[in-house]
Amino acid sequence: MALVSSGIVNTIGFDADDTLWHTEILYTRAQDRFKELLRHYHSPEWIEERLYQTEIANLPHFGYGIKAFALNMIETAIALTEGQIAGQELQAVVNLAREMLAADVQLLEHAVETVAQLATEYDLMLITKGDLYEQESKVARSGLAHHFRHVEVVTDKTRDRYQQLLARHQIEPAQFLMVGNSIRSDVLPVLALGGCAVYIPYHLTWAHEVAAPPPAGHPGYYQLEHLGLLPDLLRTMKP
Amino acid sequence: MALVSSGIVNTIGFDADDTLWHTEILYTRAQDRFKELLRHYHSPEWIEERLYQTEIANLPHFGYGIKAFALNMIETAIALTEGQIAGQELQAVVNLAREMLAADVQLLEHAVETVAQLATEYDLMLITKGDLYEQESKVARSGLAHHFRHVEVVTDKTRDRYQQLLARHQIEPAQFLMVGNSIRSDVLPVLALGGCAVYIPYHLTWAHEVAAPPPAGHPGYYQLEHLGLLPDLLRTMKP
Numbered sequence: 002m003a004l005v006s007s008g009i010v011n012t013i014g015f016d017a018d019d020t021l022w023h024t025e026i027l028y029t030r031a032q033d034r035f036k037e038l039l040r041h042y043h044s045p046e047w048i049e050e051r052l053y054q055t056e057i058a059n060l061p062h063f064g065y066g067i068k069a070f071a072l073n074m075i076e077t078a079i080a081l082t083e084g085q086i087a088g089q090e091l092q093a094v095v096n097l098a099r100e101m102l103a104a105d106v107q108l109l110e111h112a113v114e115t116v117a118q119l120a121t122e123y124d125l126m127l128i129t130k131g132d133l134y135e136q137e138s139k140v141a142r143s144g145l146a147h148h149f150r151h152v153e154v155v156t157d158k159t160r161d162r163y164q165q166l167l168a169r170h171q172i173e174p175a176q177f178l179m180v181g182n183s184i185r186s187d188v189l190p191v192l193a194l195g196g197c198a199v200y201i202p203y204h205l206t207w208a209h210e211v212a213a214p215p216p217a218g219h220p221g222y223y224q225l226e227h228l229g230l231l232p233d234l235l236r237t238m239k240p
Numbered sequence: 241m242a243l244v245s246s247g248i249v250n251t252i253g254f255d256a257d258d259t260l261w262h263t264e265i266l267y268t269r270a271q272d273r274f275k276e277l278l279r280h281y282h283s284p285e286w287i288e289e290r291l292y293q294t295e296i297a298n299l300p301h302f303g304y305g306i307k308a309f310a311l312n313m314i315e316t317a318i319a320l321t322e323g324q325i326a327g328q329e330l331q332a333v334v335n336l337a338r339e340m341l342a343a344d345v346q347l348l349e350h351a352v353e354t355v356a357q358l359a360t361e362y363d364l365m366l367i368t369k370g371d372l373y374e375q376e377s378k379v380a381r382s383g384l385a386h387h388f389r390h391v392e393v394v395t396d397k398t399r400d401r402y403q404q405l406l407a408r409h410q411i412e413p414a415q416f417l418m419v420g421n422s423i424r425s426d427v428l429p430v431l432a433l434g435g436c437a438v439y440i441p442y443h444l445t446w447a448h449e450v451a452a453p454p455p456a457g458h459p460g461y462y463q464l465e466h467l468g469l470l471p472d473l474l475r476t477m478k479p
Contacts, residue, residue, distance in 0.1 A: 095311055095315050
């Protein structure tokens with residue numbers, strides 16, 4: 002890790018969904034109920050496959066988040082029933098979206114104490130992709146907001162976006178470490194900038210976020226089993 | 241205006257929707273097509289009334305933007321037809337949303353030259369409420385992005401939110417002037433902070449945004465007929 006750790010990390014970026022709090026599980030459960038709703042029409046596998054196709058096709062139009070997901074479910078249900086599905090059944094989908102939006106924020110294990118502890122030593126930034134309204138609401142309800150110096154909701158997590166964010170807050174990439182559950186969004190773009198990245202896998206990953214991890218031993222790249230191990234890792238990185 | 245103009249304005253905030261580009265017209269047109277879709281069930285007035293009720297009830301759940309609007313139309317259509325509406329007809333509503341999202345950004349008259357001219361003398365900020373994904377896409381397609389030093393998409397435009405934004409960018413309220421078409425979102429909160437505000441009415445206003453203007457002669461408050469008059473007003477404000 003010689004190349005990167007010449008800078009001393011002073012700012013830690015945290016992804017939020019499935020890094021600090023559970024999110025994908027909400028989608029998985031909603032999808033289960035969606036498959037149940039359409040069980041008289043198609044097999045669960047085919048419904049899942051078609052929903053995923055709709056999501057990918059609509060991503061450039063609808064972006065991320067629960068409202069987009071709801072519209073994708075509605076469109077998929079109409080297509081899969083050749084327009085035969087009744088309004089009443091589609092209301093169940095709208096209700097599903099409202100329930101998801103109102104669901105309690107379920108923090109991951111170790112999130113509270115890790116964030117609280119690191120906030121005393123580092124500047125913390127929350128960097129999350131998705132719908133502004135949803136994410137702000139979750140940040141507010143998480144009880145963690147006061148530990149973060151900055152909260153940034155973004156529409157994508159590309160190398161350029163990270164560069165822009167770090168520049169805005171006058172943070173050197175070499176002094177920045179990103180923590181998240183997506184190789185594609187939290188790890189690769191930050192390593193490409195010369196920052197550090199800690200990958201903490203979550204047991205569910207949306208197919209669209211799946212990417213190959215960097216080669217073992219890549220400078221600045223770490224993998225941990227859970228958030229509680231982060232303070233120890235940071236200690237080993239100090240000069 | 242003695243109280244406020246002791247600071248010299250150096251930063252101008254612009255609202256975007258119906259201040260720089262047409263937006264409400266898209267909603268009005270979509271609403272017309274929605275009323276047409278349901279014409280066999282109810283009167284246009286009743287459909288409009290019920291849609292508005294749904295929008296207000298869902299605002300805390302869905303927030304602003306086209307995706308929220310689409311879900312509101314779908315829910316209203318289901319309710320107004322007692323669940324009888326067919327999937328096929330609801331697909332028309334989803335399509336309407338996709339068309340709205342893809343619609344060309346139609347700049348208001350005078351927007352291009354006013355923004356370009358003021359950018360040479362002032363720091364410009366775009367401050368717009370709504371869906372992050374939608375707004376970023378419109379900013380990018382407007383051709384105006386490079387004139388703005390900062391683009392801020394927010395979930396609300398309260399006094400606290402403006403205070404937070406100005407603090408983040410180290411702008412004194414007395415040196416800040418906000419331009420927009422909403423008394424409620426662009427004018428009152430900024431005046432409350434001690435900034436200046438220019439109200440430029442648009443011929444359509446969503447009922448939820450309607451508010452009484454400040455009393456005539458309120459310090460720092462101005463009203464203009466169109467954007468093209470803004471540079472002249474700013475010249476008169478210089479000491």
